[in-house]
Amino acid sequence: MTKITALDTYDVRFPTSRELDGSDAMNPDPDYSAAYVVMRTDQPGLNGYGFAFTIGRGNDVQTVAIDALAHHVQGLDLDDIVGDLGGFAQRLIGDSQLRWLGPEKGVMHMAIGAVINAAWDLAARMAGKPLWRFIADMTPEQLVSTIDFRYLTDALTPDEALTMLHAVAASKSQRITRLLAEGYPAYTTSPGWLGYTDEKMQRLAREAVTAGFRTIKLKVGMNVEDDVRRCRLARETVGPDIDIAVDANQRWGVDDAIAWLQRLSDVRIAWAEEPTSPDDILGHAAIRRDVPSVPISTGEHTHNRVMFKQLFQAGAVDLVQIDAARVGGVNENLAILLLAAKFGVRVFPHAGGVGLCELVQHLAMADFVAISGKKDDRAIEFVDHLHEHFIDPVIVHNGCYLAPQSPGFSAQMHASTLAHYRYPDGPAWCEPASVARAQ
């Protein structure tokens, strides 16, 4: 009988702030980082991998939070985890003492999500399937059994979820065939970082269109005149047929968001992302009501299913982002995808950072095959950074993510990456020129 022997953690940081990659109105100098976790078994070569994503300082806090979950994992039979992915997640989320540190939000919830994701990675590896296929091959009953419906039943009951899943189950194999042939649409944020010059933005926007992307996204929120100029330049550059989204990264209050977005309304924005605090459900609803020409979205910082439920109930968003490493793992994202499908809200998964593309593609593809049944009216974010550190990196071709084929959740990093970027003792951080950035 296979046992879980350890939950090993690694504080891995990439000095991305040196190049201003990833700069936006709220995050001027991120060092993309991962609190990385390996769920080790006593079977040689069989481990589960996961991580929480952070942007530098505090990645040590995130790593210690994962360590605090070790007693829920060490010594368990493997079957207690991979044979009961719903019960396993509920044991972590239901730890009453740790729950106080959220509840179901922030550092502790992201730590729980990383460990839950590692368990799903392990389960998919054992099944010999990429995670999207592992989920897609579950029966509706199996999928629903992984979800915690606490606080959800006023919007979605288990029976409703089953009815929804059964309705699309018969046509799963057709969608698997389509997914394998076509991939899943991607959009790119690479042209739009605030630290870039107009010329660099335009060059990258042209390259994005040439590469097959149908949607690009620009960061906004530092200066309204700059934003108007950059959006118009981008529209001139890509022409009328490419969607342009903007992302304010929570920069504004509700009143500011309304005034600012009205200034941008003549550029034909595909969506305005994170116009204000991710906690402000009623604020997003007010912005959406007062700026009807701009679709409104949020979600990458939306901390759990209860908040997504309310965004949908309040009619606060036209579309939504999900993030694979912010909420309580695959289980909670399945709940969110079901809620989105029930309310008819399109999902444009958040990615970028380090490894977020690798993770979230599986969720979007499982959603297409087994939950919403849709992919042509939505797209996964793509940023072409840091994929070389993963053993099974994403493949984006002609503006689409190709379906991963290797077993698991694509979360495993190379051993050489862990050694080189481990903070603070890896060579990437110990060289004298690096130390100043490590404050």
Place this chain on the structure above:
Amino acid sequence: MTKITALDTYDVRFPTSRELDGSDAMNPDPDYSAAYVVMRTDQPGLNGYGFAFTIGRGNDVQTVAIDALAHHVQGLDLDDIVGDLGGFAQRLIGDSQLRWLGPEKGVMHMAIGAVINAAWDLAARMAGKPLWRFIADMTPEQLVSTIDFRYLTDALTPDEALTMLHAVAASKSQRITRLLAEGYPAYTTSPGWLGYTDEKMQRLAREAVTAGFRTIKLKVGMNVEDDVRRCRLARETVGPDIDIAVDANQRWGVDDAIAWLQRLSDVRIAWAEEPTSPDDILGHAAIRRDVPSVPISTGEHTHNRVMFKQLFQAGAVDLVQIDAARVGGVNENLAILLLAAKFGVRVFPHAGGVGLCELVQHLAMADFVAISGKKDDRAIEFVDHLHEHFIDPVIVHNGCYLAPQSPGFSAQMHASTLAHYRYPDGPAWCEPASVARAQ
């Protein structure tokens, strides 16, 4: 010139689960704990004290999160903190890399709150005033300058806040006189823990009334028949003139809460606290709409001012709890108190745990003197546990908190407490009988 030399932290835990003190429907076995912080200066005897409250496991994570803030404090001139309490708080909350770990919620936000509270403690000590008086003696302009209005201006602008504060400023000294003479009303949760027998509950309820309390609170949510029986027994025990509140500690979904509270409506409940997820603003509004006979409240886990703003905007609560150690310190609680005053919502501060009574009394008293101007229609929770560990413990007499007289925020623990209860190496945890609880 006085400098801040260090931010020292201590993982302090009390083995309260051995006695079932503090047991409720969601927290069966809490070990009340503090991630305790000392902001040290180079002036002998002059330090600031603060803490985040947790219930056991994860207190190490909370402590490490406070450590992650040291670079914002070490080496600063004291004036940069105590002379600019608003700017200091904004520098902590605005650290873009650490902000990713919330934003403004969970472990990192509680850590920031602990450090901000230590700064206010230090400022009040230097002024030679208890914190409530230090706040009450601020001009309206000084008080407003400490508040971060980001994400608030659709509900409360700085100018509105100034107008509110000026309106009560002239009568401050009369209320100070009343506060010093009368104290501030308390209510007690001591009779109502779920782990207690009916007889113990009744005995403690009688003792509470004899001691002068006008409100008691019972924990509910494990079994509806038990709750109906215990509430009726309590009503028989205390008679018709004492208020009885109930607290479900987030046990229910929205539908369950409605059904359960309807069963309790004939006992005349003063308020039902935390009927569902603290994140579920629309859920609280639905419960309040569907159970009009029971006033609805939440707040002890409400993680920031944006959430309180929405509770008020949505009409989701009849009254609200605040917690001194959950949100971003004194500054954010001042914002919340101003919002509550503007929306006319009564505040019943959450306390208990370890040291929460000591802290929150200052905020309630400052609110009475300088913000809402009210105290007779509200009360501070009181639980008679663990006060002996504080140098300036609360004094509750005839059902009222007496106004603290010593300078500071009453947050300092005895050195002997830190030594004895320090986890995992203090004697309270190293004795063989204790080790089993420390899992």
